[in-house]
Amino acid sequence: MPKRTTRSRRSRINAEEEELAVRPFWSGTISFGLVSVPVDLFPATRKARSSLRMLGPDGVPLSRRYYSPDTNKDLEPEETVRGYEVQKDKFVAVTDEELERLEPDKARDIDVRQFVKAEEISPAYSEHAYYLAPGRGSIKAYQLLAEIMQREGRAGIATFVMRGKEYLVAIFAEHGILEAITMRFSDELRSPKDIGLPKPKAPGKSSVQRLEKIIQRKSSRELSREELVDKQTEALLGLIEKKRTQRKDIVETEAPKGHPEKVVDLMEVLKRSLARQSATKRRAA
Amino acid sequence: MSSRAIWTGQLKLGTASIPVKLYAAVQDQDIHFHILDAKTKTRIKQHMVNPNTGEEVAGKEIQKAYEVEKGKFVVLESEELANLEPKASRDIETLRFVAPDEISPVWYERPYYLGPDRDSEQYFALAAALRNENKEGIARWVMRKKPYVGALIVSGDYLMLIALRHAEEVLAPSDLPAPAKASLSQKELKMAEQLVSALEGEFKPEEFRDDYRDRVLSFIKSKARGKKPRLAAARQKKGTTSLADDLTRSLAMLKKEKRVA
Numbered sequence A: 001m002p003k004r005t006t007r008s009r010r011s012r013i014n015a016e017e018e019e020l021a022v023r024p025f026w027s028g029t030i031s032f033g034l035v036s037v038p039v040d041l042f043p044a045t046r047k048a049r050s051s052l053r054m055l056g057p058d059g060v061p062l063s064r065r066y067y068s069p070d071t072n073k074d075l076e077p078e079e080t081v082r083g084y085e086v087q088k089d090k091f092v093a094v095t096d097e098e099l100e101r102l103e104p105d106k107a108r109d110i111d112v113r114q115f116v117k118a119e120e121i122s123p124a125y126s127e128h129a130y131y132l133a134p135g136r137g138s139i140k141a142y143q144l145l146a147e148i149m150q151r152e153g154r155a156g157i158a159t160f161v162m163r164g165k166e167y168l169v170a171i172f173a174e175h176g177i178l179e180a181i182t183m184r185f186s187d188e189l190r191s192p193k194d195i196g197l198p199k200p201k202a203p204g205k206s207s208v209q210r211l212e213k214i215i216q217r218k219s220s221r222e223l224s225r226e227e228l229v230d231k232q233t234e235a236l237l238g239l240i241e242k243k244r245t246q247r248k249d250i251v252e253t254e255a256p257k258g259h260p261e262k263v264v265d266l267m268e269v270l271k272r273s274l275a276r277q278s279a280t281k282r283r284a285a
Numbered sequence B: 001m002s003s004r005a006i007w008t009g010q011l012k013l014g015t016a017s018i019p020v021k022l023y024a025a026v027q028d029q030d031i032h033f034h035i036l037d038a039k040t041k042t043r044i045k046q047h048m049v050n051p052n053t054g055e056e057v058a059g060k061e062i063q064k065a066y067e068v069e070k071g072k073f074v075v076l077e078s079e080e081l082a083n084l085e086p087k088a089s090r091d092i093e094t095l096r097f098v099a100p101d102e103i104s105p106v107w108y109e110r111p112y113y114l115g116p117d118r119d120s121e122q123y124f125a126l127a128a129a130l131r132n133e134n135k136e137g138i139a140r141w142v143m144r145k146k147p148y149v150g151a152l153i154v155s156g157d158y159l160m161l162i163a164l165r166h167a168e169e170v171l172a173p174s175d176l177p178a179p180a181k182a183s184l185s186q187k188e189l190k191m192a193e194q195l196v197s198a199l200e201g202e203f204k205p206e207e208f209r210d211d212y213r214d215r216v217l218s219f220i221k222s223k224a225r226g227k228k229p230r231l232a233a234a235r236q237k238k239g240t241t242s243l244a245d246d247l248t249r250s251l252a253m254l255k256k257e258k259r260v261a
Helices: A009-020 A096-102 A139-152 A205-217 A231-245 A266-284 B078-084 B121-133 B186-198 B211-224 B243-260
Strands: A026-032 A035-043 A053-055 A063-068 A073-075 A080-087 A090-094 A109-111 A114-117 A126-134 A154-162 A165-174 A177-183 A250-252 B007-013 B016-024 B034-037 B045-049 B063-069 B072-076 B091-098 B108-116 B136-143 B146-155 B158-164
Touching: A026 A154, A035 A139, A035 B243, A053 B072, A080 B211, A090 B034, A090 B211, A096 B211, A126 A139, A126 A266, A139 A154, A139 A165, A139 A177, A139 B186, A139 B243, A165 B211, A205 B007, A205 B016, A205 B121, A231 B063, A231 B072, A231 B078, A231 B146, B007 B136, B016 B121, B072 B078, B108 B121, B108 B146, B121 B146, B121 B158, B136 B158, B186 B243
Parallel strands: A026 A109, B007 B091
Antiparallel strands: A026 A035, A035 A126, A053 B063, A063 A073, A063 B045, A080 A090, A080 B034, A109 A154, A114 A154, A126 A177, A154 A165, A165 A177, A250 B072, B007 B016, B016 B108, B063 B072, B091 B136, B108 B158, B136 B146, B146 B158
16 A cells, blocks of 8 residues: 655645546535535546547548528537527527526535435436545545445435536445435336336236246346446447557548647546545544 | 337247337436527537538548547448447347346436337236346347347336446446445444434435426526526535534434424
């Protein structure tokens, strides 16, 4: 384990900023009762790295631009405005500032009002997944909450505001780590009745037993990650690598001027953030 | 009003084959804006241009490519891309069954309903069997020329398929270093447990509404009449300084609330 020396607060913050480069998605507090736990939120997911670019016939990477079909002129983003169609071809323009002013109360707070049985929450509600890393000084309260939730099989239900939007969120604890899963609101999910599924019919006992046997036979204790791999993307990346090593269909363009884009792997940031908390804890203990 | 199925096929598990229809479970309620020309308030379009010359490049002249390193691209022909598409299939193949808590909530992406196609006996039998065994299936299918992996679950009396994220898109909790075990005192654990059970309830999703969506829509209506919205105030909260104190006070407060009620 790398040895860490105590540094002044300022240099620690600087070092941290350098290390993190990207700030957490959101920082705030989880509160339950009067207990508040500062946390940093990081996405648990990333886009698969296989998105393709569009090139012109001469190999120049193309840009997507807005244009007005009336004047045939390109428009800069600041020359555009959002519009809501109130009736056919009639729009109400809505500016960013107006939307900002409609944003909910800027409370940096995930106020857990209710704990429910974790298995009561249907996965159909799950939309986006985030990890909550303990914020500065909160490691003990964080672990207390995670420990109790995990032990009791509970999930916390809360609403919170992030990037100008209100989310319904379920907080789960797994492996001592808190997760925030944003959930669809109930009017965003159809019911079997909405869809028009037929009324349930009591199935024959022998049909059920036969299927139960199949389920038992095909059961295993763990999920296999291998089965969750996107084979199409894997094949695409394989083809790209093959063409690259064979130097086939390669186009090189002058890199655009300016600073090279710094790609930060949020996953690495999160891992480091959790590891740092553990290190702090061990030192303190 | 009933919905149309987006896919029909066979759900295969072992020797069983159950005819099913697949329906979207999500109904989009987002507010959709169009992008307008700020001056004329008319709709605009997008096109691809060469950023050096500003000239438009027509769709058929565009090549697709993958950037292997900064400024270096591997061009992919459309036949090559077509060859990579998964083989069309009408089967949902069940690979295995696991306990529901084996699948971390971070995997779930998008829900679909399965409905019976013609014969419903096998369909409802599978729903019953999954419930009795308390299992979720891991299933694979091809839809819209894309490979999907999903969790086959029972919801009420019906079957749902929840599309799962692909492995390379997810950092699973088991991939992360667990925060070190804290030295939590029995007293703290006991109090936290009491606090959590005092806040215990049943999940009632219909009690929550997207107020922001409602506000934006009513704003749009009022803007059409020339009104202005009000500003929201900001507030911030401090972290807990004394864990034991806050736990004790929370419990006392909840007790009091209960007595009043």
